[in-house]
Amino acid sequence: MKNTIQQFLRDEDGVAAIEYGLxxxxxxxxxxxxxxxxxxxxxxxxxxxxxxxAGVANPAA
Structure with a gap:
């Protein structure tokens, strides 16, 4: 159990995803x-x- 908690605390995949989102x-x-x-x-x-x-005359007219 202690090993699983330590592995969870070392896992940084979620942190990287949050940083990329920000x-x-x-x-x-x-x-x-x-x-x-x-x-x-x-x-x-x-x-x-x-x-x-606006003041220029239209040459085609």
């Missing part, structure tokens, strides 16, 4: 934050370009 969660959060920041900046760029082109 790492995957942190990577997911980093991706979400980055894409939101890029999306906001990209929206600002398109708004600026749209505003700049």
């Amino acid at each position: 790492l995957a969660g942190l990577i997911a959060v980093a991706i979400i934050v980055t894409t939101r920041a890029i999306g906001t900046n990209l929206n600002n760029v398109f708004t600026y370009v749209s505003t700049a082109l």
Whole structure:
């Protein structure tokens, strides 16, 4: 019985799985934050370009 308990305490497979899960969660959060920041900046760029082109006449018209 004592041997089984010691083996259970030395087993680190569950710890590794938890660490991988936490790492995957942190990577997911980093991706979400980055894409939101890029999306906001990209929206600002398109708004600026749209505003700049609003005064330009359409040559096809």
